[in-house]
Amino acid sequence: MSLPTSLLKSLATAVGRDNLLTRAADCWPYGGDNSRLHAPPQAVVFATCTEQIQAVVQHCRAHGVPLVPRGRGTGTTGATVPDQGGVVLTLERMDRILDMDPDNRLAVVQPGVTNQALQDAAGHHGFFWPPDPTSAAYCTIGGNLAYNSAGPRAVKYGTPRDNTLGLTAITGSGHLLRTGVHTTKGVVGYDLTRLLIGSEGTLGIITEAIVKLTPLPEAKRTLQAVYTSMTAAAQAVSRIMAQPVVPCALEFMDGRAIDMIRHYSQAALPEDAGGLLMIEVDGPEAGLDAAAQRVAAAAAGEGCLEVALARTQAEVKALWATRKALSPALRTIAPKKINEDVVVPVSKMPVLISGLEKLGSSHGITIVSFGHAGNGNIHVNLLVDPDDTEQMKAADACLKGVFDLVLGLRGSISGEHGIGLVKRPFVAQELGQPALALMHDLRRCFDPDGILNPGKGLPPLPDRAT
Incomplete structure (x- = not known):
C-alpha cells in the first residue's frame, strides 16, 4: 500500500523536493541499522531545521502514517527499522554546531552532528563531551541521546543523561x-x-541539544592488568571501584576474547590469560603517577598475572590496540553473532561472569564477554550461526538465561544499546506491569496517535481488565 499522494505533496512542500525520496531503490538504504533487521520505508525525508520537522510530524499525524526518526543507523537493536512502513525521517543533514560557549561550559548542537565533530570542536577550546561510544567517528549526537549511549568514559564522567542540560524536540502531537x-x-x-x-524517538524528535562540556584532562596514565580467570578480573574491578581514584576508563575482556585477538595485539599477552582489564586514569599531571600506582595496587591481587603501566605513547597505543582489535576479530569469526549489553552492580560482576560461563557450557553456545567493567556494563556475545536452526533454539534459551541471571543480580537488560525491536519482548520482565502501564500513558501524552516509531521500546500491555 502506497502513501497518499496528498501526504507526499505536503512533505515535499515542507522540506523541498530534493529532500524527499520515494523510489524504492533510493529508500532501501534507510530501512536498517547495525542489527540484522531491515524493512523498506515508503518514503525518506531529510530535514535541516526544527520547523521542517514540526511540519513533517504534523503532516504524518494528519494522515495517520508512522514516522521513524534516525541518525546514521549505528544502533544494534532495530530501533530505526520501519517495520510498520511509513516515513523515515533522517536527521543526518542537521549537522550544525549552533553555539560553542566555553565560558559557560556548554554547546548547542543539532542532532546530526557526529560525536567526533563535537569532540573536535570542543577540543579547540580545551573541552570535551564525555559520552564516547565506539562508533564516535560516525554516530550522531541525536543517536547518542536517543539510546543514552555512553562508552568507556561513563565510569567517571557519566552518560548523556548526565551531560545534557536541555533539549528542543517535536512531540508526536506536533x-x-x-x-x-x-x-x-x-x-x-x-x-x-x-x-x-x-526514549528512542518514541516521545519526541530531538532537534537541538544543550550539552555540558568538561575540561580536557591535563594528562593520562594507561595500565593493562592480566588475570588467570574472568572471575579474578571481575573481583579486581570491585577492588578498583572501591578506592578513591576513579578511572576514566575500565574495560574488560574475557579469556576467549583474549585468544581471539592474541595475534592482532601489539602488546604481549601471557598464554594463560583468562581475563584482562584496560585501565585509564586522568587528571592533573601533579600526583597522577601516585594515583595510577594506587589503582595498580587495587588491580593486583589473587589471580593477577601482571599489571603493566605504559610509559610512552607507543606503549599506550599498543595497549589500546589490543582492545580495538576485538570487534574486527569477532566480526570475522561470527559476523551474525548475538550482541547484548547487560548491566549489573559492580560487586555482582564475579557472579555474572561465572554464571555466563555456566550458561554457555550448558547450552553449547560460545560466549565472549567484554565491555565497560567500571559500571558493570558487559557486552555478552553469543557466537551463533542464524542459519543453524538447532543452534538458534539453544541460543534463545541461553539468552533468556542471561537475562534471568542479570535481573536476579538486580541488573538491567540494556546499558546503552537501547531496546528497539530486539529486546522488546523482555522489557516487561524488568519493569513490571504498573511501571509499564504508566510508561504507555506517558507515551500517549507525547504522541496521542502513536505515529512516532511505533512498535519500539515498550511491549504491548495485556488486557487491563484482567
Whole structure:
C-alpha cells in the first residue's frame, strides 16, 4: 500500500523536493541499522531545521502514517527499522554546531552532528563531551541521546543523561517542546530532558541539544592488568571501584576474547590469560603517577598475572590496540553473532561472569564477554550461526538465561544499546506491569496517535481488565 499522494505533496512542500525520496531503490538504504533487521520505508525525508520537522510530524499525524526518526543507523537493536512502513525521517543533514560557549561550559548542537565533530570542536577550546561510544567517528549526537549511549568514559564522567542540560524536540502531537536549562542548576517543573533521552524517538524528535562540556584532562596514565580467570578480573574491578581514584576508563575482556585477538595485539599477552582489564586514569599531571600506582595496587591481587603501566605513547597505543582489535576479530569469526549489553552492580560482576560461563557450557553456545567493567556494563556475545536452526533454539534459551541471571543480580537488560525491536519482548520482565502501564500513558501524552516509531521500546500491555 502506497502513501497518499496528498501526504507526499505536503512533505515535499515542507522540506523541498530534493529532500524527499520515494523510489524504492533510493529508500532501501534507510530501512536498517547495525542489527540484522531491515524493512523498506515508503518514503525518506531529510530535514535541516526544527520547523521542517514540526511540519513533517504534523503532516504524518494528519494522515495517520508512522514516522521513524534516525541518525546514521549505528544502533544494534532495530530501533530505526520501519517495520510498520511509513516515513523515515533522517536527521543526518542537521549537522550544525549552533553555539560553542566555553565560558559557560556548554554547546548547542543539532542532532546530526557526529560525536567526533563535537569532540573536535570542543577540543579547540580545551573541552570535551564525555559520552564516547565506539562508533564516535560516525554516530550522531541525536543517536547518542536517543539510546543514552555512553562508552568507556561513563565510569567517571557519566552518560548523556548526565551531560545534557536541555533539549528542543517535536512531540508526536506536533508541538514544539523546550526542556531543561542553560545553567548547571534548575528545578522548575518535571525533568523532561532526562525522560526524552533514551526514549528512542518514541516521545519526541530531538532537534537541538544543550550539552555540558568538561575540561580536557591535563594528562593520562594507561595500565593493562592480566588475570588467570574472568572471575579474578571481575573481583579486581570491585577492588578498583572501591578506592578513591576513579578511572576514566575500565574495560574488560574475557579469556576467549583474549585468544581471539592474541595475534592482532601489539602488546604481549601471557598464554594463560583468562581475563584482562584496560585501565585509564586522568587528571592533573601533579600526583597522577601516585594515583595510577594506587589503582595498580587495587588491580593486583589473587589471580593477577601482571599489571603493566605504559610509559610512552607507543606503549599506550599498543595497549589500546589490543582492545580495538576485538570487534574486527569477532566480526570475522561470527559476523551474525548475538550482541547484548547487560548491566549489573559492580560487586555482582564475579557472579555474572561465572554464571555466563555456566550458561554457555550448558547450552553449547560460545560466549565472549567484554565491555565497560567500571559500571558493570558487559557486552555478552553469543557466537551463533542464524542459519543453524538447532543452534538458534539453544541460543534463545541461553539468552533468556542471561537475562534471568542479570535481573536476579538486580541488573538491567540494556546499558546503552537501547531496546528497539530486539529486546522488546523482555522489557516487561524488568519493569513490571504498573511501571509499564504508566510508561504507555506517558507515551500517549507525547504522541496521542502513536505515529512516532511505533512498535519500539515498550511491549504491548495485556488486557487491563484482567
